[in-house]
Amino acid sequence: MAPKVLISDKLSDAAVQIFRDRGIDVDFQPDLGKDKDKLLEVIGQYDGLAIRSATKVTEKILAAADNLKVIGRAGIGVDNVDREAASKKGVIVMNTPFGNMITTAEHAISMMMAVARQIPEANASTHAGKWEKSRFMGVELTGKTLGVIGAGNIGGIVCDRAHGLKMKVMAYDPYLGQEKADKMGVQKVELDELLEKADFITLHVPLTDQTKNIISAENIAKTKPGVRIINCARGGLVDEEALAQALKSGHVAGAAFDVFAVEPATESPLFNLPNVVVTPHLGAATTEAQENVALQVAEQMSDYLLTGAVTNALNMPSVTAEEAKIMGPWVKLAGHLGAFIGQMTDEPIKAINILYDGEVSAMNLEALNCAVVAGIMKKSNPDVNMVSAPVIAKERGIKISTTSQDQTGVFEGYIKVTVVTDKRERSIAGTVFSDGKPRFIQIKGINIDAEIGVHMLYTTNEDTPGIIGLLGQTMGENGVNIANFTLGRSDVGGEAIALLYVDNPIPENVLDKLTATGKFTQVKPLAFDIS
Secondary structure, three states: OOOEEEEOOOOOHHHHHHHHHOOOEEEEOOOHHHOHHHHHHHHHHOOEEEEOOOOOEOHHHHHHOOOOOEEEEOOOOOOOEOHHHHHHHOOEEEOOOOOOHHHHHHHHHHHHHHHHOOHHHHHHHHHOOOOOOOOOOOOOOOOOEEEEEOOOHHHHHHHHHHHHOOOEEEEEOOOOOHHHHHHHOOEEOOHHHHHHHOOEEEEOOOOOOOOOOOEOHHHHHOOOOOEEEEEOOOOOOEOHHHHHHHHHHOOEEEEEEOOOOOOOOOOOOOOOOOOEEEOOOOOOOOHHHHHHHHHHHHHHHHHHHHHOOEOOEOOOOOEOHHHHHHHHHHHHHHHHHHHHHHHHOOOOEEEEEEEEEEHHHHOOHHHHHHHHHHHHHOOOOOOOOOOHHHHHHHHOOOEEEEEEEOOOOOOOEEEEEEEEEOOOEEEEEEEEOOOOOEEEEEEOOEEEEEEOOOEEEEEEEEOOOOHHHHHHHHHHHOOOOEEEEEEEEOOOOOEEEEEEEEOOOOOHHHHHHHHHOOOEEEEEEEEOOOO
16 A cells, blocks of 8 residues: 655645655645644544645644654754654654755855845835945955854855855864865864954854854854854854844944744844844745755655655654665564563663674664664554654663674674663674574574564573473464474573474463473563564
8 A cells, every 4th residue: 555645735746746656645735734623633644744834743743643654844944843742653754954055055145245235225225216325335255254153064055155255264163074174175163263253154053052142242252343144044043132232332243144033033133223134034945945845855755655765854863775775684683682672671671782793783773773772662662663762762761872893703794682670681682694584693692593483482491301392292282383493502401592483372371381380480472573
């Protein structure tokens, strides 16, 4: 059955056609997102939801979205999606951060030019029939120093365009390496040096606890007199009240803002100040950008629903289509390892330690971690998945650690999962054979080779004769057919384990009979999703 997607905001016909061409059953209702009651009524029918900014995906909407797997936002901002609720529900939230990069960068350059030459004020004055040529004395960009705060995708394009304008460019970005800075042709500096030396400052960072009010009253005081400040990134990066005071005092010569701390911005300390250029969040507002993000979100959502590829997700590691093909068996194995330990562990888990050895260590470990944690959590929450599991683990204070190493044994690659509780540590390892089938290869340090089935039985006992016969006879007498039987032991006469793959769930009375023999220290039925 084809996945079903609802488009509840205005997307282009070309984006709608992408879904259809990929075999997705698409329901295009561009005004539905404005009707929250109607959206609540129908959302349970869909696997995917494609939106812009009009649709508000609240916790209440998500609670009713029983089949929803992915939300795709055509654009960068996802303030209209309750991401925490989506993550807990196991719904991937995607955006399209690259579709409007050029448009946003160009808007920042345009705003810088506008404030340098006071174009909006001069335009209004001239339209009013005045000819105030001497009033509007601007400054050249050539030879001036541009300070770029945030040298990522959009900031990088701004740096490139500034070089074309013959500006000197310095950049502050904690994640910018010297090699990349040299390649970009920018001077890598700390924030204080940028503030002190820049003639123009433009911001291109997300709004986080670290960047909130990065241009504060204190930092404005560090800037060069006559500086001009441009913000086309996010509201809240600049203390608007402090900037207004600096503009009034003349310390800051001009400002150009496309974004504000509160939007829609019907009032701001920056409004109606001379040489302040403001626009209503137009950074991505070009025909090309709107079309690009619509096409991009359609492709991303189709890829995920049809192949499992994850691109530009905000609550899940990205996995390319090629990775999804190669990693598929390993993701299943990771889930099975987690499921085994999750079913075996009754006490609260303090830590999950995951070891990746050999070829698997070069794969997308973040995604594999999510699969392990999801497997562990399924015992207590059957609806958990790779998106919601890490959120639940974090809420419970479970620490997750990852180690990777080169091939150390006979297998080309394997995964070992260890769970730590107050009482004990429990571990299991597995690999993927050349036939693509996952196998358990070690439990509690005891080597085995066990095929994984839907219904299994795990037992532990002292290594004494007769256990195989006892297990076989008890299963046979009670109509339980054994598909696969695996044994292992630590040493002669030491601890031994058995792992049986059976055709059907083992009746409770059969488990009781095995326990009643007194031969087993543990008798545990297990279930695995091998679909």
